[in-house]
Amino acid sequence: MGDDSKEIKVTYETLYEVLRREKSKDELQKLDESFFRDVLEYLKEKTRIVQEAAGKFDMFSVEERENTQIQLNNVRRILKEIYERREKKIIDMALNKSKTNSSIIDTTNLLAKEHELYNEAVKLLDTFRKDILLSLLELKSSGVSQPATWQEPSSESPAPEPEAEPASSAPETEPSAAAGRVNVKFLQKIEQFVGKELELYGPFEPDTTAELPKEIADILINKGSASIVE
Secondary structure, three states: OOHHHOOOOOOHHHHHHHHHHHHHOOOOOOOOOOHHHHHHHHHHHHHHHHHHHHOOOOHHHHHHHHHHHHHHHHHHHHHHHHHHHHHHHHHHHHHHHHHHOOOOOOOOOOOHHHHHHHHHHHHHHHHHHHHHHHHHHOOOOOOOOOOOOOOOOOOOOOOOOOOOOOOOOOOOOOOOOOOOEEEEEEOOOEOOEEOOOOOEEOOEOOOOEEEEEHHHHHHHHHOOOEEEOO
8 A cells, every 4th residue: 555545545455455465565665644543444444334234133233244255254264464464574674683783774755653662672682692692702791691501610720711712893703805795994993893794893983994795885884884994
């Protein structure tokens, strides 16, 4: 129900078309902002018809009630599938946002309530990614409780603590002159973050330079956090 169908009320056929488009496209499809309100009114109207016909016993009323009830049941199944397909796409968007911290995730087709779901999902994923993954990679204790079988090293033979690694402007796992990398100058402070292959980058201070994979450099440049160094 895009811009060309704003005057069309919700019907069984329009809901079926919404489901067809969500099934055939990978990206979230555009819906009118009033979609949930319109669907609610449609369901109320169909329910009213069933209830009014329930007290009548003429052939026409019985047939109308049965047909409306069948359609109402089908609509509920369609709505459930529409929601679950959009829900999965929203969770995938939130996962990509949390993994890449990219500002280019397209959220324009999210409805208001879906935007709440997306923001909460990103927040939750970011919290646990920092608490578990980044803590492990930085050799820190995470907020996750240790299992009951875990025992700290005995004080009689203390295990040596790992030496702190100096902050590096490039990940250890990437050669400094690898293909597909560009030199950038940082315009603002960038906290340490993790790349696609779980490699660590940063932290970076303003006016410092580093060589980064092009896709990461493009994200930082698009956000205004860095500029390319010729």
